[in-house]
Amino acid sequence: MNWPLYRLETEPLLATEGNRGLWYNRFFNCYGADWKIPDTGKSQWVSGNAGITGQREILQAQSLRHLALITALGGRGAVFATDWHFASGLGLPHPVENGLAWHHTLGVPYLAGSGVKGLVKAWVEVWDESLNEEEKKRRLMDWFGTTEQAGRFRFFDALPVEPVTLAADVMTPHMDQWYEQGAKIGEPCQEPQRRVPADWHDPVPVPFLVVKNAKLLFGIAPRRPEFAGELSEVFAALKQALDWLGAGAKTAAGYGRMMEHEGATADLREKAEQARAQAAEAKLSPEQRALHVLRSRLEADQKRGVKEAGGELINQTNQLLKDGLNWPVPDREELAKLAEAIFGYVGWGAKKKERKEKIAALRR
Structure with missing residues (x-):
């Protein structure tokens, strides 16, 4: 008979080439005997998953295929490097209260194409002061589309080009009861003081996992060849948004800021050209x-x-x-x-x- 993992005598471990994302999301094993998580359970799980993750050969091969697709569609791809921490998907459900967006097959954190599109749109709509109202409305409608018409550009998932480093971080909200029950502040309860935003609340450390020292390949391509004329402007908006706003969660704290890594971009393009030449020679x-x-x-x-x-x-x-x-x-x-x-x-x-x-x- 095969016992479930939590009934095994030996603690299950992630293999060297295992999928870290699947492990982190589905194999949480820090419950107590009463199926409650002890005080140290969450931080233990987060710290245990910190370190380098991702297989270099697989990520390199995927990056080359990703760049080949973007290029074949007449688009442009570039590698951006984080200057500090990066986190995406913290709002996803997880026993430690903060999830992380993992690529299903690569097992590494990533930024979905919808998030990239939303980031660039936010820059154009709110932050780009160089645009007048007429030009801003035109770009929003043409670049990103409406409920009736698709936008002129495709925004691809931002994927790591090499293994990434994961680190344990912590946030300490001081008024968790206010955040959870503040909307019911006028309703009767046994401890109404817990619903008030005041200094007597105790901080509650919440551990979570973040990415640092990552290089991600971003890509944008025109939906049709006649739209390629504005590609450079769309990509410039992406660069400004990553530099000034940041991608993912906790950008107000400085997370998610990225700059284009020209050396990594040139190296990836050179390898892509070599791969194309080898494929052509094989035929x-x-x-x-x-x-x-x-x-x-x-x-x-x-x-x-x-x-x-x-x-x-x-x-x-x-x-x-x-x-x-x-x-x-x-x-x-x-x-x-x-x-x-x-x-x-x-x-x-x-x-x-x-x-x-x-x-x-x-x-x-």
């Missing part, structure tokens, strides 16, 4: 792949100004002139043109006649 035939390698070597030598008559480039070309006789006709013609370009750059040498005959043989 090539063996003959086309050999031509691609030879052409790349020629371009590299031209860039460096290298001309080696007996170098690897020439040796590889000579070998392909032999093997290419059995290639399909279109590839043989492409090899002939490439060989002429290579010998024209490096020099035909003493075997000029022999090499021209081999090239002519490819064209028969």
Whole structure:
């Protein structure tokens, strides 16, 4: 018989490659024998989940796919880094009273695309003092849409590009009874003083989990190609909103402020370009792949100004002139043109006649 986790003699533990979000939300195990949470139970659970979470390889692969999708739609993606703490989804239900928005499959905290859209909209609607009322109304209707028409831009989830660090934090509300029952202050009760916002209330520490030292990929794309003209302005609004307002919860306390990390953005774009090149190369035939390698070597030598008559480039070309006789006709013609370009750059040498005959043989 399989016992439920809370009846096991050994305490369940999260595996190294486990989903931290699923564990944090569904496997809370700090209840007492009476199914009540002891005073230290909440802080124990929060502290136990602090640390680095997320698998680097999976997050990197997801970031590349995410950026590829944004780019394919004609959009723009960039990595933003937190300058302190970041928390999203604190209002979600949880035994410790404060939840956290976890990505279901990646198991790391993230910011939903709807939250990104709401952040940019708030900046345009309330905070951007450079806009007159007419331009503000136009942007709100065009960029974000109405109940009758979708906006011109798509806002994607902001996902971490690498493992994130989680830390335990605490808030200490001093008047919890006032917050909970203040609306009933005029109704009779045994302890009416608890419903009054006064100094005699005791602070109640509430632990919660926050993110720090995170880098997240944000993305915005036009819904149709003709809307791409305003993409730079929408992205500028995102940058200003992240810098001045912050994303997620507790922004009034300084949480959620982010700045674009140009180095991380450039690195991600370079890796995305390499991934695209590798995917394209994988679709090539063996003959086309050999031509691609030879052409790349020629371009590299031209860039460096290298001309080696007996170098690897020439040796590889000579070998392909032999093997290419059995290639399909279109590839043989492409090899002939490439060989002429290579010998024209490096020099035909003493075997000029022999090499021209081999090239002519490819064209028969």
